[in-house]
Amino acid sequence: MSAMMTVIKEQIANFYLIRRLSLYELKSSNNNNYLGMLWELLNPGIQITIFWFVFGYGIRGGSDVEGVPFFHWMVAGLIVWFFINPSISQGSKSIYSRIKMISKMSFPMSVIPTYVIFSKLYPHIALTIIITIIFQFSGFPISVYYLQVPYFMFASVILLLAISLITSTLSTIVRDVQQIIQALLRIMIYMLPILWVTFKLPESLQAVMKLNPVYYLVEGYRHALLGEGWYITESISYTLYFWLIVLVLFFIGSILHLKFRRHFIDFL
């Protein structure tokens, strides 16, 4: 418990640092491109197009998902995946790829994954706004259910923080972890109700898929953006399960991080 408090205190005390560093992170990863940060939006755009073409037009033949056009159904869930996927993969290598530069012990290392995740949050917010505008003019206007979007954004950030605390520590100690994470991420997009409709599967199989906390976020974003209902309270037991998982992950992550952080440099 005290490990968790230490990590949380470090995050709060260094919030300005996190904000500034995340901006630099965003900048330095896009400095080499002529289009710069525009790529943070162009890449998801290209992927949305190809996913829609393959899964919506090709496989489903352009049919709806319970009255919702496939494009809207897919994008409403995919949008959070475009935040989670790069955040986990970058967050995991955040410590070992920066430890040389941050050769200072007084620097609170637990903020490294945080600012890397924050640097992915800005393009995510921009993408959400663009998608909102597209939805507004294509039959899914802004509704009261949009109030859930900030909540699910917050929930995503906290889940990502908890996961990255664990993965960044493990991948610093054993570099192979990074490869495992990449492989898992490649599988995970198909294990979520993003590209294909899962509610025709047997109940038991759906329940297994729901163990993944990202499932909660995908469905939450979809309910909010498509105005399908108040997901937080309608699935209150799932909400509680999600936060319990976050708490457990955060607890393990904090302990691991604090146990090994003094020796990170020795693992290089």
Place this chain on the structure above:
Amino acid sequence: MDKSVIVENVTKKYKLYQNPSEKLLDIILPKSYGEDFYALRNVSFEANKGDIIGFVGVNGSGKSTLSNVIAGVVPQTEGTIKINGQPSLIAVSAGLNNQLTGRENIELKCLMLGFSKKDIKNLEPSIIEFAELDKFIDQPVKSYSSGMKSRLGFSISVHTDPDVLIIDEALSVGDKAFAEKCLDKMNEFKSQGKTMFFISHSIGQMKQFCEKAIWLEYGQIRMYGDVNNVIPEYEKFLNEYKKMTSEEKKEYRDNSLKKQRELNLV
């Protein structure tokens, strides 16, 4: 006199593994795998406020390890280090982000050192002026020459007002004029009572800058004292060492390492 740095029985142990699987086993299992290698063995010394101490020694004697341990970059395996104040390590291009410009790097580095927005704004002009980068300050650091990088690194570090300054070979890339400027700055620090550690292979610079010297040999202190006593001894040793044939050198190394390993730690 006030002590600013107290190093007591510091040992830094590295593991040498035959293959990657040994490393993995060493992490997972409580049993120890791999061969121990001591980069530092039972090093103790004290430094007073305002001391300028040079580290000398042949390659692999532990100079850089010792400076990293004092700066807190690398944790020691055993022993304690007490530092009165904030240490700052200057190594060539340490902690610069190649993709960002010099100006952005100044803010980034200062942020990481815990400076506030206002402090950074105040410091920036004098950092840029000291580094003599002119219009290159708004170019990405990857386009800098090694001299420019080390000037920028040095400039940032001296302006962050550290209490203990550790300079690891950082001046060897700068030209004479810049080295003079750094010397002036270091003398200014000295008068303020800051402690400095200076690592260089240049005996000339060492004699010019330092008052005391530590001669390291295979992770142990062979001699610690006034620079005018240590450096001549070290030079004498260097000349003898140079004259040895390669077999004799190898024998000398093996003997020293053996002695170091057998050293009984009290």
